[in-house]
Each structure stands twice: as C-alpha cells, then as structure tokens.
Amino acid sequence: MGGSPILRLIAQRVAMGILLLFAVSALIFAGTQILPGDVAASILGQSATPTALANLRQELGLNDPAYVRYFRWLGGILTGDLGTALTTRQDIATTLGPRLWNTLFLAFWTAVVAIPLAILLGLLAVRYRNGPIDKAISGFALASTSLPEFFIGYLLIFFFAVKLQWFPSISTVYDGMPFLEKLQAIVLPGTALLLVVLAHMMRMTRAAILNVMQSAYVETAELKGLSQLNIIRKHAFPNAIAPIVNVVMLNLAFLVVGVVVVEVIFVYPGMGQYLVDHVAKRDVPVVQAVGLIFAAVYISLNIVADIASILANPRLRHPR
C-alpha cells in the first residue's frame, strides 16, 4: 500500500497551516496598527511632552517602518521572546506561562468529559431517531446555541456556589495546589464550558453518524442479515470515526474561544482573562502575543481535524 500520497497530502496541509499562521501573525500585527496613535502616546498619556514622546519612540524602536517592527516582533516570538508588557513592564512570556497552563488544564478536563458525552448522546439520538430522546436533545441543542456563556455561568454560580454552596464562586487555582482541589475549583467553569460546546458537538456527531447510517452500504449490511450491533460495529463505525474526530476537533477550537468569557465569569487565572484585562488597558504587546497564541491553537486544531478526514478516506489510504 503506497503511503506516500497520503503523507504528501498531510505534509501539504501542515505546510498550508504554517503559512496561514504567518499570515495571521501579520494580520494581528496589522490590526493593532490601524490607528495613527502609537504605543508611546498611550504609555505616557495625553499630557506627555513631545520630547518625552520622541525619546520613548526611539527607545521602543517605533520610528522604524511597520514591516521592520513586524519582523522584529515575529523574530522575537520565534525565539520565545514575547516582548514586555507596557503596563507592568514585565516579561510577557514569564507571566503567560502559568496562565496558559491553567487554561489548558480547564480546556483539557472539559474536553475529557465533553467528548465521550457528546458521542454517547449523538449515538442515542440516532438510535432513537425522531423519538422523544432525539427531540429533547435537539431542543436542548437549539437552546444552548442561543445561550450566552455568562447566562449559563452565573446560573451555575447562583445555584451551586451561592444557594447550595457546593463549589466556590471564584475559581482560584495557584501553583502547588493539590490536584483534587484544583479539579474541584474548575467544576463550575468546566460545566459552563461543557454546556457551551456540548450541544454543538452532539448535533454534529448526530449528523455524521446519521449520514453513515443512511448510506447504501449500511442497507447492504442490513440485507445480509447483520444485527444492529454488528452493522454499527463493522460497517458504520469505521466510516463514522473520521467525521466524528473532525467534529470533535472543530468543537475543541470553539471551546478554546469560549474559555475567554468563562474565565472572566469565574475569575479564573487563565490566558483569556489575561487577554481581556490587557485589552481594556490597551496593552498592545500583550494583546498581540495572546491573540497569536489563541489563533495558533485554533488553527492547529483545525489542521488536526483536516488530517483526520484525510486519514479516514479509504480512497486516499488505498490509492488505485
């Protein structure tokens, strides 16, 4: 079996992704340059003297043309130097490290619950299609795509933290916190995130499975006298796995974005909150760096989703 064409396709997809990432970095950089005012002015405020402004511009290298500054910034990022925050004068990479870790911790454990649950519910919806379970699930899906994250979040806080007092309302985590306490701290934000992505993931899983179940080869299996279980195991599952992986990855990408609002709701010390804080403070270097990291995670998950569908296509796996 020639593995090379498929490897080439995957390599192409990864290369495209890297190219896209560079383009995105340029776009993010450009997005912060659309106003005539610059960083120096925002640091020193309106009362700054022209001399002080000029000095600071010199010091920050702001007099160079935009593309020079872009490549300097990009070069820094590629070597692990994310720059310095304007407001705190702290190194961004050092501050960001633990926060990135916290965000990934939250996202990971949410995914661990969300993925099997979504697939299970998707399967149930297909199994009992058009029945009450299916209707309930799609009704829930419709509702939850319309619910803002903070509605879910504050409802959870209101009932489980304030009224029932089962969980803390503020999800503090810190270095060296015992693992189980950490888990307990992220139950509420995790649940909020879960509810945000679950409906979508479930709906797409249901569609992917249904698509396979309605194909002619499943009918063939049925006309061979296979049991429902065997049809699913031998004929539906091998063809459904790729679309499901695809769905899961796309939804993890949504999840990463949903993290931003959820972190603010639960005052969770992650990357999202860090981003929002510094947008309000107009701290451009931090915003650029965090924005780029979010975009990179998002793009990577999309690449994984695409690779999953390449791998799953038997036409590509077994070329003529």
Added chain:
Amino acid sequence: MLKRIPVSSLIGLVFTALFLIVAVFAPFIAPYPTGQIVGGVWEPMSAQYWLGTDNLGRDLLSRMIYGAQITIFISVAATALSFTMGSVLGFAAAVIGGWFEIVMSRLVDLLMAIPTLIFGLVILSVLPTTIPVLIMVMGILDSTRVYRLSRAVAADINVMDFVEAAKLRGEGTGWIIFREILPNALSPLVSELGLRFIYAVLFLSALSFLGLGVQPPEADWGGMVKENKEGIVFGIPAALIPAAAIAALAISVNLVADWILNRTTSLKGGRG
C-alpha cells in the same frame, strides 16, 4: 396561513415581535429614565420596581427596556452591514470568478482563521469603543461568514443548466444575478439573516460583558450583566435578568429562522 405555523415558531414570532416593539418604543414604555437613581442598591422586585433596582439603585426594568433598544439597534446595524457586504461580495465573486474570487476568498479564509472574538478583542485594544466602531468591527468580521455562504450558494446555482441556458441566450450579468440566481438564493440567505442577527446579539453581549462593548453610563444587556455581576455572590439575581433576556431574544429569533428555513426549502418543491 397562521394556523399552519407550528406552536414553537409562533412563540418565537410573538416574542421577537415583542422585543422589537419594546426596543422601538423604549422611551414611551420605560417607567423611569435610564440613568435616574430611584432607590437603594439592589432592591428586590416590588410593585414600584417590577424587576428591582440595579447596582447603583436605578430601576432595572427601565434599564432593561432601554438596553433592549441599544442591544437590538447595534445588532441590527451590524447584521445589515455584514449582510450587505458579505452577500454583494459573495455573489460578485461567484459570478465574476477569476482573480477577484481568488483574492476575496483567500482574504476571507485568513480572517476566519482567527476566532472572531479574539480578533475583535485585538482590534478593540487600539480602537475607541464607540457605537459606530462596534458596529463596523462586528459587521466586517461577521461578513466573512455571509460571504462564504452567499458565494457557495451562488456558485451552486451558477453552474445549473438554467443559468447556462440564460448565458447561451446572450443575457447580461445583471439579468443572470438578479433574475436567475438571486430568486433561488433567497431562502438560505433569509434564514442565515436570522442566525447572523443572533450571533451579533451574542457577540455584542460578550464584548459588553467583558467591558469592551457599549460604555457606561449607557448599557446594553451584556453591559448590565457586567454592572450587576458582583451581586450574584450575595445571592442577588439582578445580573441573571439581562442574561436571560439575551437568551430569550436569541431563542425566539432562532425559532423564527428555523421556521423560515423549513418553510422556504419546502417551497422549492419538486426541485429534487
């Protein structure tokens, strides 16, 4: 005709209409001016203040009513912008093709490679958060989705035999876009309009909740959640009311959009 509407869609229609009426006639309906402090902080619901008072002692119901106006106005404006831009460019790309389509599509791919909220935050870190800026940012970022949909729909129709027949007849681009393609593209676009509006509401609310949308003293519903969120830990549900309103508006419009989509696809009848 009304009796053929399913109950759920009817509920959606009624609530959507209700929200719209409240938004349009806000100054006539609201019992108190939006900024007036009328009582103590976070007073409970009462005959005088139906929904209680907010974090500064303003009448919550009045703020909700004015908030409806701001929320719906900005969302409608942003949706209108994204829709006009996205569909005009999408249709043009599908019919003109060539380099125009390639450039536009690559640009849209690039914009969509960054999650909308993240890119919105990046841009808002340098732009002043005024209402026109919000509408522009929301509209432009969301127009990418409309572009993709309308380009795909138009491209699908553009290769159909009846369009080819019109080209063979010698018809001009205008006839082909407006008489052959547009009437057939309308139904998916109309239901998309509803979804884009919901998205605009949620996006605006998220921005305002994060403090980067509508600025005080004015407030949309997302901003009101932010204003009152500190009360939650004391068991004061004031923040949940605007949050629920956002959800209710989004669900209502969703139900209507769903109904329109089903209705118009079935109109296509025997197209197979």
Added chain:
Amino acid sequence: MSGTAHHVDTPPRPKPEDLLLEIRNLKIEARVYPPGETPRDVTIVDGVSLTLARGKVLGLIGESGAGKSTIGLSAMAYGRGGVRITGGEVILNGRDILKTGKDGVRKLRGAEVCYVAQSAAAAFNPAHRLMDQVVEAAILHGSATRAEAEKRAKHLFRKLSLPNPDTIGDRYPHQVSGGQLQRVMTAMALCSEPDLIVFDEPTTALDVTTQIDVLAAIKDAIRDTGVAALYITHDLAVVAQVSDEIMVLRHGKLVEWGGTRQIIKEPRQEYTNALVSVHHIEHEEHAPTANPILSARNITAAYGGGPVKVLKNVSVDIFPGQTLAVVGESGSGKSTLARAITGLLPPEEGSVAFNGRTLSKALKDRTRDDLRELQMIYQMADVAMNPRQTVGTIIGRPLEFYFGMKGRERDKRVAELLDKIEMGKGFIDRYPAELSGGQKQRVCIARALAAKPKLIICDEVTSALDPLVAHGILELLLGLQKDENVAYLFITHDLATVKSIADSIAVMYRGEVVRYGPKSKVLSPPFDAYTDLLLSSVPEMELGWLEKAIKGRRMESAGN
C-alpha cells in the same frame, strides 16, 4: 388507472414441491410529507400476487413509480426509507416471512435471499476489502467457514469472468471499475448459496457495452447455480434475456403476467403492447443537401487547456431540417462537442461555420442572431428551468429578448407555442415543480422554439424519461422538425433512439469520430470494431439475442 385488470391471466401455478416464493395480495404504503401539508400515507403497491418456482427467474418491469423495487424488497421483508408492508403475505420456503419477527428476518436475509443493488459503488462499504464483504453473509449465517467461503468466492469471481479472480478480493471497492463491481456484488449474493436473489436494476447504471457483459455473467451464474431470481428493471429488452416469466407493473398494480415469449410477442394488455412497441418510430432518412446549416471542421478541445484532449480533430456537417445523431458512451466526448459548438468551451483548434458564416469561438463574441438561431435542450429538464419562473416567463423570455415582444403579443405567442408542444395555455402560470417529467421537457422544447432557431442541440433529452414519455418527446421533435424545418444535433447514448430519428450519424469513441455518414450507411456492414461492439450491445427484444450478441463480438468493452 386504466389497463389494470383483476382478471389477468396468470401462468400455471408451480407444483407445491417446486414453489419457492409466493406473494399474496401485497399492500405496501409509505408516508409522504408534501410541502406545507400534513403528512399522509400513499399506497405504493396494491394487491399484487405472484408465485415463483425454484430456479426460475421472474422479471418485474415497469416505469418509475410502478412499485417494482418495493415488491422485490418485500421478498426480504424490507421496506426502504419509511416504506411499510401493510397487508398480504410473503411466503418463502413455506412460511410467511412477514410474521417471523426481527430475528427470523435476520436469519433469512443474506442466507435464503440475497440482494444485488443498482449502484454497487454505493452498496459496498468503502472501508473494507471486497473479499471481506463478499464472504460476510456466508460466514455469519454459518453456511461456510471462512476458508470455504473464500474458495467459493474465488470460484464465483472466475465464473463471472472477473479479471484476476484470485486477487481481486484484496482490493477496495474504489479500486475496481463499475462493471466489475456489479459482478462482485452478484458474487456476494451467490456466495451464501441462497434460494433467491433480488436483482434491482443491476445493469442500469452501466454503459451499454459493459451492460451486455454483466448481463451475460449474471445469466450464466443464475443458470449454473440454479438460484431463483426476481429481476427488476425498466428495460423490457434486458429482462427478456434473463427471465422465464415477466410481470408488468404500473402504479403499484399488476398489468400483465406471463411467459417471456408471450409478453414480448403476444402482449394482451394495451399498456404492455405500448412498452413492447415503444421504439418503433417510422422516419424516412433525408439525403444530405448542398449547403450544411452547420459545419464543424477539425475541432480539438480540452478542459482548462489541459493536455488531455476531450475532442480530437472532429468534423461533422448538419443539413437544414435534418438530424445528425452523435452516439457514444460516457466519456466519448459527445457532450463536449455540443459545448464546443455553442462556444461554452471554445475549441483550441478548428472552426464552426453556421448558416454560411464562421462563428466566433467564444460565446461572448457571438452576435445575438447567432445565439438565437442555435438553441439547446438539456437532459435534465428539472434543472434547465429556473424553478422560480413560471412557464409563461420561461417561454416568453426569448420572445422578449430576441424579438422585443411584450404584453398581449407575447402572451399570444406563448399560447401558440404551448399548443405546439401539445400542452395548452392552461399551463402558462404553472411553475416547473408542478409539471411532470415529460411536460418539463416539452416546455424546454417550446423555449428553444420560441427563438425561431435553425438548429437545436438536443443533449440526451430523452435519457431521463420513462420509455413511453420519451417516445412522445421524440415524436413531438420529429413533428416540429417537419413544421419548422429546424435541424437537430441529437446527442445520445441510446442507439434505438438514433435509429428512430437520425438522418445521419456520427459515432464517437474517446474523443474521435470513428464512423460518420448517412444513417443507412453507418448502420450497414462492414463495421469498424467499435461500431460493431456498440451496435451489437444494444439489447433487442428477441429471445436468445444475448447469446448471439456475445458470440458475435470482436472487441472487448472498455469497462471490462
């Protein structure tokens, strides 16, 4: 529903020990969801009964909507997509399989009855090797061990003349051609050594030269294994080759049931007679005249300027008021020729002269008169009309566009044209979705006629239609040709159609014209190898035609 009679003569009942399948008073319903209305149940099959003896083949024939596939699947107690068997009995090997419950049904499917689908390409699971799928049912039902089943499968592959019978099972479905896949599916059905196989249009999706091979392979396999079969098709000539008996169905009811010879030689029902005689259109061939209306010279074309030439040096002439039929299989370049002539695909080389002037290669450079005088009719009338325009707008637009007709004048002309296509002005405000398949194609013809063209390109205009409807369209086209003196470039894969309407014929194969001339010349020997293959592959309504045709062939078909 005329033509359906309850006193239909039936063939003699098989002896009890030979009786394999008996269907009594079958009633099948389905729930339909008409737009904007409450769902309702429609009856698809109504009161059909049949018997089938062991080792015999019963052909089920009818137009679309006749319920033939539904009846075939009922022999496996299966209803496709919301179809429910609501009445009657299906007795297989002495028991009513509708009453055996889920497990009972599962035990008989793939063991006693197997199924061969129309599209084997979709019916095979893309994720598994062919062999695994072929032996699956036999192993599942315990009729063989894996080794035995594989041996049996290889034997069947050989019998069905598949290439590399020992290794083809290692391949994946997308790695073999459509004709081969259809035979592998037959092997899959035979592998469980069932008593009955349901063949559901097994050759319909294949090219005509491939169809004959598959048909012969299926026939041999049926004979050698002694399996009984329900053979479902819409093509009477095909079913006549494989069946012992034929049952004609219409609108879910029995029309006629009898021995194959009786049905095709002495049909007793008017509807059967119409089906049998459908290809018989008398058309006298016209000789070429001095000045062709259209003359294509040395056309060479490729898509996107690629290296693969879809048309190679093609030259043909069409004479005023006459029909040139372009025949070929899929991929022969016949539709591309139409695109090159209309300017949709500007040819790389060569020229097209029309009405004495040389046409610009590209569509956009042509004059309005050139466009007007050269019209086109498509295969799928469904998508050739804007679903949002009424019949009046569709036919009226060319009148407006080319002749500036407006208001009453235009409406009058539209009504005239509707008369010409035998539809009447009552249709003027209808939308395409409200028309039947034949009516849609008629409206497309009227739209072309509205331009007062000198030449109409007809691209497979009858291929998507049921035979009787197609017949009506052909007669209409011939009548219009007489009245309007319009020439046709008639593209088709169906030689029977060509024989009925052409004045001259061009046979295309792999982008080239391999044979060209007046109909009588092209259709008389001596033939080149490809034309011979093509002509000999067209099923004829003759008993024993298949064997004769296979024996007389000089060339292998491409899909083999």
